[in-house]
Amino acid sequence: MKAELKKGVFELFVLAILTKGNSYGYKIVSDLSAYIDITESTLYPILRRLEKDDHLDTYNELYQNRNRKYYRITQKGREYLDSYLEEWEDIKRSIRS
């Protein structure tokens, strides 16, 4: 898969996972591993990019006496994901027709 496409697909996967509920780094990697080959090191820049673009925001929660960073999809993130999914449906339709 080309780097740019791969990067875009990973972002969509992360956003899609977060539509099911807020999550933290390790859980995101674990959940995504069922669908794509992703590591913590690959996920980090994706999370940062999505945060920078306001597609997600973060908050800390105390877990076993340590801080755990949670990621939450924003409205902008949902709109971004929806627009991509709509576009993807259009592509599929035009390929089939």
Add this chain to the structure above:
Amino acid sequence: MNTFLEQLKEALKSRKLYPEEIAEVLAYYKEMISDRVDNGERMSVVVASYDVNKIANNILPQYIQKRPNESSKEISKNTFNLLRFLLTTPLLIPLGILYLALIVVIISLVASCVAVLASGVIAIIPLVTQLIEQQVTTGFALGTIGAYLVGMSIGTIVILIIIKTAYYGAKWAVKLMSKLAGGKKE
């Protein structure tokens, strides 16, 4: 875990990441390691699964791209840092050479502008000397010097525009190259 985090910190420091950026990366990996260990993985296995240099190399272009680059000092610092990274990463050497060529063009442009400006200022001395030697009238001398200064002012404005363009060019080049480097590393 502490040894790994210390090694990661050193790797990030050697790539000139800012302290707050280093703290952010360390916090992420600390949390990730703790979560993996809490989920039953052995600490030695978890730590061995990470390569500090790979992590630092993946992260550097992204942080450089994100930096605001609001002063010429910051731009030159990031340019040098990015250039060093590109030229020492085998896969990115062609991009590094391209970037180096672009930087050389920008520096040459600025240097030639400064040289033209300096020579314009210095050239007023022989002009005045010549006018005195030729014993021209005061009116003609003042008119000539005035015309020269007007020409110099217009030239200075043009040169300042070129230098400003070079500044924005260098700023844009840092963003573009770090983006390209980040894309290629993933």
